[in-house]
Each structure stands twice: as C-alpha cells, then as structure tokens.
Amino acid sequence: MQLMAERLESLKAGIIGGLSVCMAFLITSLVNTLVLAKYFSTLASLQVEINWHWWLSGGIAAFSGLLFGVTYRYIIRTDQNPQLKSGGVLAFGLVRGLTQIDCAKMILPALVLAGESVLWFAVGAIALDTAIQIGWIKPFGSRNSS
Numbered sequence: 440m441q442l443m444a445e446r447l448e449s450l451k452a453g454i455i456g457g458l459s460v461c462m463a464f465l466i467t468s469l470v471n472t473l474v475l476a477k478y479f480s481t482l483a484s485l486q487v488e489i490n491w492h493w494w495l496s497g498g499i500a501a502f503s504g505l506l507f508g509v510t511y512r513y514i515i516r517t518d519q520n521p522q523l524k525s526g527g528v529l530a531f532g533l534v535r536g537l538t539q540i541d542c543a544k545m546i547l548p549a550l551v552l553a554g555e556s557v558l559w560f561a562v563g564a565i566a567l568d569t570a571i572q573i574g575w576i577k578p579f580g581s582r583n584s585s
Contacts, residue, residue, distance in 0.1 A: 445579065448512065448576055448577050448579070449509045449512055449513075449579075450509075451570075451575065451576050452508040452509055452511065452512040452567060452570070452576050453505040453506070453508040453509040454505070454508070455508055455563075455566055455567055455570050455575070455576065456504040456505055456506075456507045456508020456509070456511065456563045456566070456567055457501045457502065457504040457505035457508060458501070458504070458566075459504060459508075459562050459563045459565075459566035459567075460500050460501060460503060460504025460507065460559045460560065460562065460563045461497060461500055461501040461504060462562070463500075463558060463559040463562040463563070464496070464497055464500035464501075464559060465497070467555045467558065467559070468487045468493070471485040471486065471487055471551075471555075472485070472486050472487045475551065481545070481547050481548070482547065482548050482551060484545065484548045485548050485551060485552070500559065503531070503535065503559075504559070504560075504563050507527075507531050507560055507563050508563060508567055510527065510531075511524075511527050511528075511563070511564060511567050512567065512576065512578065512579050513579050514526070514527040515527070515568075515578065515579075516578055516579045516580045517578045517579075517580055524564060524568070527560075527564065528557065528560045528561050528563075528564045529557065531556075531560045532553075532556045532557030532558075532559065532560040532561070533553075533556070533557065535553075535556040536552065536553030536554070536555075536556035536557060537553060539552045539553055539556070540552075540553050
C-alpha cells in the first residue's frame with residue numbers, strides 16, 4: 440500500500456511538473472515571437488510558427504516537465520537544501536540548453552534558448568515546491584504518505 444501511495448504522489452508531481460513546464464513553454468514562445476524576434480534582428484530565428492513542429496516541441500516540453508516533476512520530488516525529499524533544488528533545476532535545464540547550443544548555427548539565439556530551458560525547469564520547481572507546501576503533493580519519504 441505504501442508503494443502505491445508513493446507512486447500516486449510521484450504521478451501528481453509529474454502532472455504538475457508537466458503542466459508548469461508546458462505553460463512556461465507557451466509563455467516563452469509568445470515572448471520569443473512578439474518581443475525578441477520582432478525587436479532584435481539577430482534573434483529573428485526565434486520567431487515561432489504554430490505548425491506540427493511547434494506542437495511537437497510543446498509535447499516534448501510537457502513530457503520533460505513530467506520527468507522533471509517525478510525526479511525533483513525524489514531529489515528534494517524532505518530536505519530544505521537549496522543546492523539540491525537548484526542542482527535538479529540546472530541538471531535538467533542545462534542538458535536541454537547545452538544541446539541546443541551544440542547544434543546551433545548562431546550562438547546568441549542558442550544562448551537565449553539555453554536560458555529559456557533553465558527558466559522552464561525553475562518554473563516547474565517553483566510549482567512543485569508550492570504544491571508540496573500547500574499539501575497537494577507529499578514529499579518523498581514522508582511518514583504520512585498513506
């Protein structure tokens with residue numbers, strides 16, 4: 440019974456992580472298109488068109504957020520260690536962001552996307568920390584998980 444309760448809490452953390460990272464994806468897509476690409480010519484490649492590629496990117500962002508949510512719950516447990524929290528955010532954000540820099544033709548747009556990746560997972564961490572604080576999710580390893 441304890442194992443099933445932990446799995447359910449992890450699923451809830453994954454759903455919250457996925458939704459929050461997906462929302463961050465939507466917001467950054469709007470900012471990229473309406474501000475950065477419009478007013479900074481060197482960032483014109485950040486302009487987003489809503490097509491199958493954009494939907495695929497959103498799905499990947501949501502799935503990455505789900506994986507982050509589950510993992511983040513296990514990383515932080517009942518600890519209040521800020522290095523653990525920021526380390527989880529940076530691990531996910533930098534893996535995604537540095538890959539984009541490696542594959543980029545122009546460095547400045549890739550740096551913006553790398554920063555955006557870290558921002559997405561920071562938003563996910565804030566959402567998960569808030570959900571834990573208000574009791575929507577129980578931290579991993581808490582005795583009251585039943």
